[in-house]
Amino acid sequence: MREVVLAEPGDFAEWRSAARGLLASGVAPEDVSWRGSEEGASLFGDETVGAPAGAVSLPRELLEIAERVICHRDPEVPARLYRIIWRAARDRQLLARTTDAEVDWLRKADKAVRRDVHKMHAFVRFRRLGEEAGRESFAAWFEPSHRILRLTAPFFQRRFYGMDWAIVTPDARAIWKNEALTYGPGGTKGEVPGSDVVEDQWRTYYGAIFNPARVKIDAMRAEMPKKYWKNLPEAQDIAPLLAGAEARVERMREAAVSLANPLTDKWRTRVPDELLLDDDVKTLGDVARAVDRCTRCPLYCNATQGVVGEGPERARIMVVGEQPGDQEDLQGRPFVGPAGQVLNEALEEAGLDRTRLFLTNAVKHFKFEPRGKRRLHQNPTTGEIDMCGWWLDKERAFIQPDLIVTLGASALRGVTGKSASIKSMRGATHELEGGGKLIATIHPSFLLRLPDRERAAEERAMFVADLIRARELAA
Amino acid sequence: MSAKPILEKLAVLADAAKYDASCASSGTVKRDSTQSKGIGSTEGMGICHSYAPDGRCISLLKILLTNFCIYDCRFCINRASSNVERARFSPQEVVTLTLDFYKRNYIEGLFLSSGIIRSEDYTMEQLIEVARILREEHRFGGYIHLKTIAGADPGLIALAGLYADRLSTNVELPTEAGLSSFAPEKKPETIRKTMASVRVGAEDAIEAAKSRLIGKAMPPRFAPAGQSTQMIVGADAARDDDILKTATNLYSGYQLRRVYYSAYSPIPDASRDLPPVRPPLMREHRLYQADWLLRFYGFERAEIMEGASGGMLDLAIDPKLAWALQRREAFPVDINRAPRELLLRVPGLGTRAVDRIVAARRLGKLRLGDLAKLTASVKKVLPFIVTPDWRPGKLTDSADLRARFAPPAEQLALAL
Numbered sequence: 084m085r086e087v088v089l090a091e092p093g094d095f096a097e098w099r100s101a102a103r104g105l106l107a108s109g110v111a112p113e114d115v116s117w118r119g120s121e122e123g124a125s126l127f128g129d130e131t132v133g134a135p136a137g138a139v140s141l142p143r144e145l146l147e148i149a150e151r152v153i154c155h156r157d158p159e160v161p162a163r164l165y166r167i168i169w170r171a172a173r174d175r176q177l178l179a180r181t182t183d184a185e186v187d188w189l190r191k192a193d194k195a196v197r198r199d200v201h202k203m204h205a206f207v208r209f210r211r212l213g214e215e216a217g218r219e220s221f222a223a224w225f226e227p228s229h230r231i232l233r234l235t236a237p238f239f240q241r242r243f244y245g246m247d248w249a250i251v252t253p254d255a256r257a258i259w260k261n262e263a264l265t266y267g268p269g270g271t272k273g274e275v276p277g278s279d280v281v282e283d284q285w286r287t288y289y290g291a292i293f294n295p296a297r298v299k300i301d302a303m304r305a306e307m308p309k310k311y312w313k314n315l316p317e318a319q320d321i322a323p324l325l326a327g328a329e330a331r332v333e334r335m336r337e338a339a340v341s342l343a344n345p346l347t348d349k350w351r352t353r354v355p356d357e358l359l360l361d362d363d364v365k366t367l368g369d370v371a372r373a374v375d376r377c378t379r380c381p382l383y384c385n386a387t388q389g390v391v392g393e394g395p396e397r398a399r400i401m402v403v404g405e406q407p408g409d410q411e412d413l414q415g416r417p418f419v420g421p422a423g424q425v426l427n428e429a430l431e432e433a434g435l436d437r438t439r440l441f442l443t444n445a446v447k448h449f450k451f452e453p454r455g456k457r458r459l460h461q462n463p464t465t466g467e468i469d470m471c472g473w474w475l476d477k478e479r480a481f482i483q484p485d486l487i488v489t490l491g492a493s494a495l496r497g498v499t500g501k502s503a504s505i506k507s508m509r510g511a512t513h514e515l516e517g518g519g520k521l522i523a524t525i526h527p528s529f530l531l532r533l534p535d536r537e538r539a540a541e542e543r544a545m546f547v548a549d550l551i552r553a554r555e556l557a558a
Numbered sequence: 559m560s561a562k563p564i565l566e567k568l569a570v571l572a573d574a575a576k577y578d579a580s581c582a583s584s585g586t587v588k589r590d591s592t593q594s595k596g597i598g599s600t601e602g603m604g605i606c607h608s609y610a611p612d613g614r615c616i617s618l619l620k621i622l623l624t625n626f627c628i629y630d631c632r633f634c635i636n637r638a639s640s641n642v643e644r645a646r647f648s649p650q651e652v653v654t655l656t657l658d659f660y661k662r663n664y665i666e667g668l669f670l671s672s673g674i675i676r677s678e679d680y681t682m683e684q685l686i687e688v689a690r691i692l693r694e695e696h697r698f699g700g701y702i703h704l705k706t707i708a709g710a711d712p713g714l715i716a717l718a719g720l721y722a723d724r725l726s727t728n729v730e731l732p733t734e735a736g737l738s739s740f741a742p743e744k745k746p747e748t749i750r751k752t753m754a755s756v757r758v759g760a761e762d763a764i765e766a767a768k769s770r771l772i773g774k775a776m777p778p779r780f781a782p783a784g785q786s787t788q789m790i791v792g793a794d795a796a797r798d799d800d801i802l803k804t805a806t807n808l809y810s811g812y813q814l815r816r817v818y819y820s821a822y823s824p825i826p827d828a829s830r831d832l833p834p835v836r837p838p839l840m841r842e843h844r845l846y847q848a849d850w851l852l853r854f855y856g857f858e859r860a861e862i863m864e865g866a867s868g869g870m871l872d873l874a875i876d877p878k879l880a881w882a883l884q885r886r887e888a889f890p891v892d893i894n895r896a897p898r899e900l901l902l903r904v905p906g907l908g909t910r911a912v913d914r915i916v917a918a919r920r921l922g923k924l925r926l927g928d929l930a931k932l933t934a935s936v937k938k939v940l941p942f943i944v945t946p947d948w949r950p951g952k953l954t955d956s957a958d959l960r961a962r963f964a965p966p967a968e969q970l971a972l973a974l
Contacts, residue, residue, distance in 0.1 A: 181918045182928035205605045209662045221661065239663075241590035242599040245697070246661060281658045287565055288659075291572035292620060293610040296823040296837055302613025306606065317608055325611050335826045375747055384734055385807045387750040412811075413754040453810035 086116045089161060093230030093254070095150045102165050106139045112169045117161035139172050148178075148189060151196045154230045163188065199228045203235045206311050209248060210279040220247035220260075224275040224314060230254050233266065240264050251275055272314075282316045289317040295328035296335070367396055367481045370474060374447045380470045382448035382463075387412045392443025392478050399557045401441045401484035402426075403475070405493040405526055409458050412449035417442045425527035426490075429543070433550035441482050445497025446471045468496045485519055486557045488550070491526030509549070512556060520556060524549035562645055568655070570645040574625040574636055575671060578728075579788055579820035581606075583617045583666040583701040586723040586783035596697025597661060600723065604701070605666050618669040618703060619659050623647055623684055627673030631730065631741035633793045633832060635825040636673045642827060646675075649688040656692060660700050667701030667723070668692070674707060682710035682718065689721035701783075709748045712755040716780075719759045724783035724815070727752045729808065732801040736794035753812040756785045760813070784815035791845060792838040793822035797869035802848055802859050809853070819845040844871040851878060854909055855902045874964040879905040882942060883960055889942040890950050893929065894919050906938035938963065 087101045105115060149164055157163075167185055171177045180186050209221035221243075227235075232250065236257035239250065249258045251270040258265050303321075312318035364373050374389035383389070390407040393416055410420035418426055430437050445468050451458035463471075475497050479487070489495045496502050498521065508523035515521050525546055533539040562570075583604030590599035606615035624646035625636040635642055647655075656668045670688055674681050685704050692698040704722040706715055718725060727749055731737045734746050763780035770777060787808060791801065805817045821837035848871060851857040855878070865872060865880025872880040882889065882905045891900050893915060901912045911933035918924060918932060926948045930936050941953045941962075953959070 176921060179917060180921055181914055182922075182924070182931050187931050201605070205607050207663050211662075219661065223663070238599075238601075241592055241601075243597060243661070243663075244591035245595050245597045279662060281662065284565060284568055284655065285659060285662070285664050287568050288572050288619065288621075289608065289610065289616070291569045292576045292616060294576045294612045294614075294823055297612040297614075297821070297839060299613030299839075300611060303609040303611055306615065307609040315608065321611055328611070332824070335824050383747075385811070387754045387811065388747055413758050415751070415754075451810075453806040456810060456813060458810045 084114055084116055085110055086118065087161070088118050088120050090120045092119050093154045093233075095153045098153050098161055098164070099149075102161075102168060103139070105165065106168065106172060112162070112166040115162065115165060117165070119158065141168055141171055142175065142178060145171055145178055148193050151200075151234060152189065152192045154234060155192050155196050156229050157192070160192065163192075196229050196231060196234075200231050200234050202311065203227050203231060204238055206307075206315060207239070207250060208314065208316060210276040212276065218245075218247060220249075222249045222251065222275045224251050224270075224272045226310075226314065227252060228310075232257055236264055236266075279316075286317050286320055290320055290324055293324055295324075295331040298325065298328050300325065364477060367478070370477050370481070374474055377447065377474070379473070380448075380467050382446070382450050382467060385451070386448040388415050389447045390415055390417055390444065390449075391447060391474070392441050392482075393417055394441035394443075394482075395439060396441075396482060398439060398441035398482055399485045400435070400439075400488060400553060401443065401479065401482055401486070402488045402490065403494040403498055404442070404444045404490045405528075406444050406446035406463055407449045408460055408528075409449070409451070411444075417444055421531060422526070422528040425530055429527065429547050429550055432547050433554055435550055435554050441478070441484065443475065443478055445475055445494045447474055463493055465496060465502060468493055469500065472497055472500065483519075486522065486553055487515065487519060488522045488524065488553050490524060491529065494526070495523050512552075522549060522553050522556070564651060564655070567645040567647055567651070568621070570643050571622045571625060571647060572620065574622045574642070574673075575620045575669075577635070577820065577823065577825070578620065578669075578671065578705075579614075579818040580669070580703070580726060580786055580816065581615050581617050581620070582724075582783075582786070582816065583703070584783070585815060586701060587779055589699045591697070591699050594697040594699060596699060597657065598667070598697075598699030600666075600699065600701050607664055607666065617666045618701065619656055619665045619667070620669040621647070621652070621655075621671075623649070623652065623670060623672035623681075623688070624675055625673045626675050628676075629674055629741070629743045631744060633730070633740050633790055633822065633825075635827070640827050649684060649691060652688045653691045653696065656700075657696060657698065660698070665700075667703070669703040669705075671705035672707070678707045678709040679711050679714060682707045682714045686714065686718050686721065689718070693721050703783075706752055706756065708744065708752045710752065712758075715752065715755045716759045716762075719756065719763070719780040720778050722781050724786060725756050725781045726786040726788070727756070728788045729804065730788075730790060731794055732789045732791070732796040732804045733794070736796055740794060750811075753785065753787070753808070753814075756781065757812045760784070785812065786814055786816040786818060788818040788820050790822050791819050791842055792835075793832060798841070798845060798848070798866060798871045799859075799863055799869035801845060802852070802862065805849060806852060806859050817849060819849070840873050841871070844873060844877060848877045856899055857881070875960065876905070878903070879938075879963055886954055889954050890944045891942060892944045893924050894945065904939060904942045906935040906942075907933060 085105065089097055089101070091097055145168065149168065152160060152164060163185070167177070167189055170185070177183070177186060181190065203225060207223045207225050209223045212220045212222055214220070232252050232255045236250065239248065239257070240259055243259065247260045249256060251274055254269045256267045256270055258267060364370055371391045374391050377383060377389055390411050404418065407417065408420045408422065411417055427437060446463045450461045450463050450467070452461050487498055489498050492502070492505055495505060495508065498515070505523050505525060513521040525542065527546070530539055530543050530546065533542060584602065586600050586602070588601055591597055604617055606617045608616040610616060625642065626644050626646060627636045627638055630638045652668070652670065659665045660667065670685055672681050672685055685707070689702050689704060692702065702722045703724045703726065704718050706718060706725050706727045708727055715725070729749055730741055730744060737744060737746055760780045763777060766777045789801065789804065801819070808814050808817060819842050821839050821842035822833070823837035824835070848862050851862055852859065861881060862877050863869070864884045865877055871877050882903070888903070891904055898912060898916055901907055901915060902909065914932040915924065918928065923946055926936070926945050929939070929945065933939065940948070941950045941959060943950070
């Protein structure tokens with residue numbers, strides 16, 4: 084039987100060098116006895132640390148876990164850890180065997196240590212010591228469940244680089260000063276100031292943020308176990324807050340509804356803007372404001388905003404699409420998404436200047452189906468197109484274009500009020516009721532959906548040809 | 559404006575912020591003070607530094623810049639016509655408080671909201687000023703959550719996103735009807751446009767990062783912890799179905815990280831038509847569970863509603879169990895063979911348990927005893943699963959299955 088005496092419980096480096104030696108010399112776990120130095124001197128002291136006979140490789144994850152678990156206060160930990168690495172050296176899959184009893188123990192011990200680390204990150208409370216040359220210094224007393232100071236100090240270093248601090252625990256202390264992190268012996272609570280100047284503010288905040296109408300003591304205690312309370316300044320307020328909660332809620336309930344604050348009218352500088360009635364739409368600008376508040380059909384409920392046409396009021400050509408898409412809906416402008424890109428390129432190729440056209444849609448609100456993190460475009464119904472035709476007609480009336488180019492079937496329906504096929508309308512020029520001409524072509528998003536390259540190039544050429552015809556017609 | 563001492567202002571302005579449910583300080587970029595030599599870090603996972611007796615975590619200093627407000631939303635304690643005591647912090651005062659608390663490790667950072675004073679833009683500018691002073695003058699690296707003011711100029715939203723880790727815009731009430739009746743000055747389209755500008759700001763920043771020239775510094779991140787929203791549950795007549803419908807639209811449209819559901823809790827000096835009842839905490843809890851099913855378990859809203867009745871989730875049992883009881887033909891599921899998506903539908907199995915099961919079964923068949931090591935709720939799972947040593951038999955279809963899980967009827971206390 085080998086005996087290993089660990090001088091410093093919780094010191095990973097010490098345990099690791101002992102374990103490495105044992106492992107390399109092939110000493111089985113049942114032949115080792117691990118003891119802490121406080122358990123008395125060992126008879127067979129240094130016998131164990133033989134020269135490593137060869138490097139033993141272990142999964143990195145296991146070493147990371149071991150570094151944490153060694154901090155666990157259970158005196159069995161060094162021995163159990165050794166048994167696990169002994170097995171892991173022979174079974175590379177060991178850590179994945181989550182149903183194995185020893186792996187299960189390891190995971191649970193690791194979880195306990197990690198939880199303790201997390202609670203220490205959360206519940207350390209610094210108290211101010213003073214200030215020297217513009218640098219403040221603080222100290223904290225903390226009693227962790229396990230020996231985790233070395234696991235947590237780097238966190239505080241990263242977080243509080245710009246101030247000096249010390250954390251004193253019963254086992255050890257960590258000191259951050261002159262941009263260096265050092266460790267020292269454990270201490271007592273008395274070494275740290277008993278109060279802090281902003282503690283009253285903190286306790287005031289704690290009391291004010293508590294909602295007495297939603298008392299849930301068990302939820303609080305599950306996350307902030309009582310063992311930490313004695314070092315949390317706000318914890319002394321828990322009992323009085325709870326005691327007063329019921330009465331506070333009761334007072335709220337009983338308080339008669341009072342008269343409106345007389346200052347109300349002074350603060351309320353504005354009245355809600357009035358709804359624009361149909362008759363109030365007198366300019367193109369009015370259309371934009373009114374569309375945004377349009378509730379003629381239910382599409383407005385989910386869309387971000389109504390998207391109206393864009394372009395000069397004297398535009399000779401009006402281009403009508405189907406409806407805003409995802410990007411158009413967000414940005415409030417027509418043809419700024421992927422289909423807009425296709426349209427831009429085609430317009431350029433056809434020699435049309437986008438800034439001289441009036442671009443709009445048959446339907447002003449985006450219709451979609453939510454799918455996880457995306458919105459799937461949905462075709463508007465003829466009912467929705469016809470309902471929204473009121474706005475398209477207004478735009479037409481203000482612009483009075485010589486030529487309207489409709490992109491896709493919905494646009495054609497929006498302009499003509501009839502459901503004709505694009506195929507039957509394409510290639511010809513149609514006279515519109517009330518003046519002006521019409522050219523019907525496909526919607527650029529159609530080009531985006533064609534998987535066959537050859538076919539897509541063909542369709543695109545036809546689309547550009549339609550736009551060229553529009554340019555010539557309007558010239 | 560107000561000459562109140564800090565302690566009194568803090569009491570008023572923290573009290574006014576206690577109705578906001580969001581508290582998260584997680585999901586942002588990893589940042590620390592070793593480079594800046596200032597104060598503050600974020601490491602992805604947020605830390606709850608304390609817990610209030612209402613069970614809610616305290617992670618951030620959650621306060622209002624002011625509780626004066628020109629709006630008159632009836633569900634809100636700070637509405638213009640309310641007689642609540644008023645106070646206002648200067649931006650510098652909030653900065654000092656934040657740093658004082660942060661250096662003592664009380665908080666992860668700041669959650670700053672405000673009543674609307676003068677105008678939306680003015681208020682938003684004041685909020686941004688606090689964040690700017692913290693970041694630029696004090697090299698503060700902690701978490702900052704700013705409440706955007708709906709209707710503020712998109713340019714201000716873009717600026718706020720450069721300082722803040724998270725931006726949020728509250729939708730307040732789940733339906734248009736509710737909003738127009740309770741908050742006539744708040745327009746749903748204004749709220750949605752503000753959320754849209756946050757999403758556009760984030761997308762622009764990603765675009766800028768992608769198209770930067772090699773060797774040029776990365777452009778600043780825009781609100782790396784994303785955006786969130788809150789809606790109040792139980793103040794108006796909206797049903798759970800309406801609430802989830804709104805939530806799914808918001809998730810898909812504005813890439814929200816979180817929707818917070820806040821049980822309406824009675825406010826002092828309440829408007830006459832609001833329910834002076836206990837906050838519907840269980841309803842709030844079920845909505846969060848349903849929200850989780852939407853985001854992490856592959857459920858569609860319509861499926862969740864199969865376990866509901868009249869558009870309301872079952873208060874006695876959780877929504878996944880309620881769905882499973884309606885869909886018993888889909889069970890039992892073989893723990894050793896079922897694909898991940900199907901395991902996620904087993905009541906009692908969470909995403910972590912499912913991941914563990916999938917990993918563990920690669921190394922050998924799982925028996926009932928093994929399952930106990932992988933999940934805490936074996937008893938709940940039993941009627942819905944098959945293992946080599948367990949078959950639920952008639953249990954899956956038994957009529958009293960719901961009663962096994964629903965809490966027993968409570969004897970009402972008799973008044974003495």
